Amino acid sequence: MKTSKAHRIALLFNANKTFDREVMSGIAAYLASRRATWELFLEEDFRLRLGGIEHWQGDGIIADMDDPAVAAALARCKVPVVAVGGSYASPHDYPAGVPYVATDNFELIKAAYTHLVDAGLHRFAMFSLPESAQNRWAQEREKAFRSLMAQDGMTAEIFRGCETSVQEWDEAVRGQVDWLRSLPKPVGIIAVNDARARQLLQACLLAGIEVPEQVALIGIDNDPLVRMLTRIPLSSVIQGAQEMGRTAASLVERMLHGAKLEGLRVLVPPAGIQAAISSQHQVIRHPQVMRARHFIRQYACQGIKTHQVAEHVGVSRSSLETYFRRELGCSVHDVILRCKLDAAKAGLASERSIAEVALGSGFTSIQYLHLVFKRELGCTPRAYRERAQEERGLLACG
Known part of the structure; x- marks a missing residue:
């Protein structure tokens, strides 16, 4: 033959x-x-x-x-x-x-910008990389950002920071924190890639800046490793x-x-947007509710309870519940559960077993994860995973 x-x-x-x-x-x-x-x-x-x-x-x-x-x-x-x-x-x-x-670098930045505009934000900035021959793609994304800002009559606020290394790590983080504190809030920030977005998210947590109420953040790449390494799930443009x-x-x-x-x-x-908590900006007027939600987003998957959130904020449990009902129309427990559910949905998009997803997202057992999925989403975790895989396959073929 x-x-x-x-x-x-x-x-x-x-x-x-x-x-x-x-x-x-x-x-x-x-x-x-x-x-x-x-x-x-x-x-x-x-x-x-x-x-x-x-x-x-x-x-x-x-x-x-x-x-x-x-x-x-x-x-x-x-x-x-x-x-x-x-x-x-x-x-x-x-x-x-x-x-x-x-x-298409222009369309990547436009997709991120449109996503932040749709979230109700009116101020924007970009976290880029130092200029170099190897970073030409990042400078092209800066050009796109400047063009979009000019079209809408705004000044382009761009921070490049420095290349991170073991020796310069502390200096890099201090520069990021200083820049974040200098920005008028609330602000939507586009990072040139997910690695840069993760660095800025860490700087926000270090500085006590609420994400996404004060800083709404979106990266580019939809990097699954970066998503696993962030305490607050990161939104990203899918190339x-x-x-x-x-x-x-x-x-x-x-x-x-x-x-x-x-x-x-x-x-x-771009193939779309992987929307997550980091860019889900919502105007919150009550300072205790803002602080409580920021705390919940960081620690929901570690099994925190309502009384622990109240202790962190410094108010009684009953007062915090009242503030949540007035501001959000739901209980503290509801917000904790939503964060855990979002983490579980993101985990099911990976190769981890359902047992690992349940443990990693703060559910006490596979049975409890199954119960919550059936109650909240009308399907089992396995069915959710299969449906998500089918949708990604269609997106890739589209």
Whole structure:
């Protein structure tokens, strides 16, 4: 039986980055759908293996070209190359002579901004990264933010801070806290990625700034690891990275069959918003209710009770219940339960077992989690997980 020749394709991505992993997932999905025969070559971090890449004897390359050093190294390659990375306002910033599949930086920031506007906010800021050749994508997102602010007649408030390291960690956090305290409140802040959003969320907790009543925060990437490492669930813009991977793979396949695609650019819009507590701004007038909700969001999954919330705020349990009924129309227990339920729903989107999700979200048993899901959502935790997986599959295919 005659078999077709397997094409040797190098994937030059950094597997430590969520964005790159999602792009590679999209490439894999394309290959599965087309039954294409490719031999894939990849490194955990391809930047360590750039030397001599122009002499590689394969058939094609798909590469993350946000780093100009990568674009320079691949400019000498003779095999078909498809670039993946962020979009640029200036056409001169794209690598020359190669098809380029880009995440639309303007649309990412616009989606985050619109989400915060819809939450009822009127003041906005951005937490970015220091300017560098490797951070060009972040500076492009700054340009998008400035453009949106100018369109609405507002000044763009942007804080870059410093690159965090063990030696500069305390200094970085102090700078973030000082900046947060200087901002008029309430304010909606867009972070250029989830890692930066997580840092700012920690700074808010350290400074005693209520999230999202005083600072509503949204990141970009929908990084599952970051979501697991934050005490308050983080909202995030979902990049269309899997669609980028599928598109890049299809372009390589076309080039392998003789298509000339030099200079082609494809902009891929965001896939949606993962809305969570960090951006669910709500005007709260009573200071004790604001402090209590902030405390609940941090510790609901640790099994706190109403009396502990009242002790933290410094009022009696009955007084706090009265304040909650007047301000929110519900009890303290209701808010604690909602936070635990939100944590459980987020946990079910991961690979953790239902028992681990129950424990991690503060429910005393799988049976109690099951009872709450049936009562509040009308389905079991397992059914909720299956439905969420189906919706994500449809979103990825859309």
